Every structure is written in structure tokens, then in C-alpha cells.
Amino acid sequence: MKAPVSGLIPAPLAQLPWRVLFLVIAIGVSGWVVLFSAAGGSLTPWALRQATLFCAFLGLAIVLSRVTPRTLSRIALPGYVIVLVLLILVETLGAVRGGSQRWLDLGFIRLQPSEFMKPMIILAMAKFYDGLPQVEVRRFGPLVPAGILVGVPFLLVYLQPDLGTGLMILGGGVTVMFLAGTPLRIFIGAAMALGIAGPLAYNLLLHEYQRNRIAIFLNPEADPLGTGYHISQSKIAIGSGGLTGKGFLQGSQIHLDYLPEGHTDFAFATMVEEWGLIGGLAVIVAFMLLIRWGINVGLRANTRFERLTAGGLATAIFFYFAINLMMVMGLAPVVGIPLPFISYGSSAQMTVMICIGMLMSIDRQTRHAPGGGW
Structure with missing residues (x-):
């Protein structure tokens, strides 16, 4: 307009x-x-x-909206690291409410870092794949750093415990992997592995509630x-x-x-x-x-x-x-x-x-x- x-x-x-x-x-x-x-x-x-x-x-x-995409690209990985540090601080210093440890009490505000990780994981993953040649995306090697980028915040949020937010973070990261061109066979294999490990995860990893x-x-x-x-x-x-x-x-x-x-x-x-x-x-x-x-x-x-x-x-x-x-x-x-x-x-x-x-x-x-x- x-x-x-x-x-x-x-x-x-x-x-x-x-x-x-x-x-x-x-x-x-x-x-x-x-x-x-x-x-x-x-x-x-x-x-x-x-x-x-x-x-x-x-x-x-x-x-x-006035921040340029170039600036978003520059702050993607530093911002991801900052929010990741905040998630670690939640595990050590976080306030407990309703049986969950999800907040940092700063006195004037209660901060929930996991919410910032939802958009930040998307920026970080987009930055990571933007720096890869397209031919590398279809290889197995990049899955390791990409999996670490997504897996670490997911585990930290899961431990709070907050499975819903953790799944949102995981979903955001996996979406960028898919859009970047990661082969479909990787996702099919992961789905099959989850299906096999599902009963074990249900009994050992999930809380009773x-x-x-x-x-x-x-x-x-x-x-x-x-x-x-x-x-x-x-x-x-x-x-x-x-x-x-x-x-x-x-x-x-x-x-x-x-x-x-x-x-x-x-x-x-x-x-x-x-x-x-x-x-x-x-x-x-x-x-x-x-x-x-x-x-x-x-x-x-x-x-x-x-x-x-x-x-x-x-x-x-x-x-x-x-x-x-x-x-x-x-x-x-x-x-x-x-x-x-x-x-x-x-x-x-x-x-x-x-x-x-x-x-x-x-x-x-x-x-x-x-x-x-x-």
C-alpha cells in the first residue's frame, strides 16, 4: 500500500x-x-x-517490521545462544509455579524463556541452512549440528516439564529442515524410529500426568x-x-x-x-x-x-x-x-x-x- x-x-x-x-x-x-x-x-x-x-x-x-531481514539474519545465532543460556538459568534459578519450573523471576516481571525460543529456533535453523550449499543439505552430515540446535532446547524445556512447548520448538526446527530440502527418507526413518521407541518413551520418559x-x-x-x-x-x-x-x-x-x-x-x-x-x-x-x-x-x-x-x-x-x-x-x-x-x-x-x-x-x-x- x-x-x-x-x-x-x-x-x-x-x-x-x-x-x-x-x-x-x-x-x-x-x-x-x-x-x-x-x-x-x-x-x-x-x-x-x-x-x-x-x-x-x-x-x-x-x-x-522495521527491522530488516539482514539484521534478523545477523542476530539469529547470537539470539539463539542468549535464549539457550536463559533456559539453562531456568533449570538452576527458575521460579516454580504449579509444579513446573519455567520462569525467571526478575522482580518486575516473570520471564518465560521457552516462549522466545519458539521463533528463535526458526531464525537459527534458517540461518544454519542458509549457509549450507544446497547439495550439502541432502547429505547426512548437516543433520548432526541441526539435531543439536533443535534437540538441546527441546530437552531443556521438556525437563521443566513443558512437553507442549517443547514439541512446538521441535516442530519449528523440523519444519525449517523440511523446507530447506532435507530428504523425505530422513523424516520417514525418524517417524518409524519414534513409532518403535514410542512405548518405551511412554513408560520411561513421560510424567504420570x-x-x-x-x-x-x-x-x-x-x-x-x-x-x-x-x-x-x-x-x-x-x-x-x-x-x-x-x-x-x-x-x-x-x-x-x-x-x-x-x-x-x-x-x-x-x-x-x-x-x-x-x-x-x-x-x-x-x-x-x-x-x-x-x-x-x-x-x-x-x-x-x-x-x-x-x-x-x-x-x-x-x-x-x-x-x-x-x-x-x-x-x-x-x-x-x-x-x-x-x-x-x-x-x-x-x-x-x-x-x-x-x-x-x-x-x-x-x-x-x-x-x-x-
């Missing part, structure tokens, strides 16, 4: 992909409405804070009032919404406290109960349009690093969206992945806004001549 002739709007603002930003804002506003309803028609304690954080992180995304989540996913009715309660109540909320929903502030599952975590991980179920299938599909279409834009940014990108980064960032947003929806509908185990902009909380909002900001940076570089930015 070009700056208006009148010059009333500064060129950096006029150059932003406003259709995408309006789409993101629309998703965010729908999330505020869901949280307003979940609180019984009150802006506190969730909707107002969510809106404030959204605006702050949107500003962060716009700032990131993680094994329970898998068991309940396979048979939710086995313990409908215990570990299967979340999924059962989520399905009831989604199914009872019908085509058009029960109406704003009329969701019985959330307002009668049947649906646990109806403002966080299961916010989509809260929304569909009141907005119905039509409302749910509207949010799904909005996310798909956002992801489609990210993929198109990668397809138009000028350099290999930009293509790999854009594809990885778009996939990271897809993972958030797809895993949460599968989770609340009982199609995947409950792994604590929120739906960005809909679920209450700062972590997912921040991570996805960072992804959007970097995608806008690559998009700006594609649409405009080099120059400008930082």
Missing part, C-alpha cells in the same frame, strides 16, 4: 500490510469479547488486561469426572452451541463453572457455545487467512533465509492454532497450548506477534526496494 498523496500518514505506517493488521485486530477483539463473557460481563480480570497486552504486543510487531493425558485422549469416557473432565466438558460446550450459539453471555458451561480453564486453554469452547458453529468458523477462517498470508510472504521472499524464516514462522502460528483446536475438540491430548489472541495470557500473544512482526519485515523487504528500517 502506498502512502497517500496528502502525506498525512507517515510512509512507514502507510507501508504496513493493513489488511493483515485489521485481520489480527479482529481476532483480538473477538478474544476480548469471549473473555468479557467468561468473566460474567466484566472487563476484569481478563478482558481489559488482554486488550492492554494486545496493544502493547501489536506495537512490538510494528517495531519489528502426561501419560494420563494420552490415556484420556484415547478414551475420554474412562474417567469423565477426573482426568477426562476437561475434554468431556469442552465437547459438551462446543456441541451445545449448535449453529448460531446460545447467545452472548448465555453460555451455561462457563457461567455455571462446568468448563475448567474456559478463559485460557478452552476459550474456543467458551466462544463456540455462545457464538455457535458460525462464530467458530469465522475465527478459523481468520486464522487460515493469516497463515496463508505468512506462506505467501515466504513464496515471494528474495533470499533463502527469508523464505525459510517466513515458512517456519507461518507454520509456528499454524501449530498454535491447530493444536489448540484439536485439543479442545478431543482430537489431540491436552498439552496446554492456548489459542493466540483468544485465550487469556501474554505468552502466546507475545510469541505470535513476534512472528507477525518478522513476517511483516520480510514482506516489506519484498514489496519495497532495500533501504529504510534498521
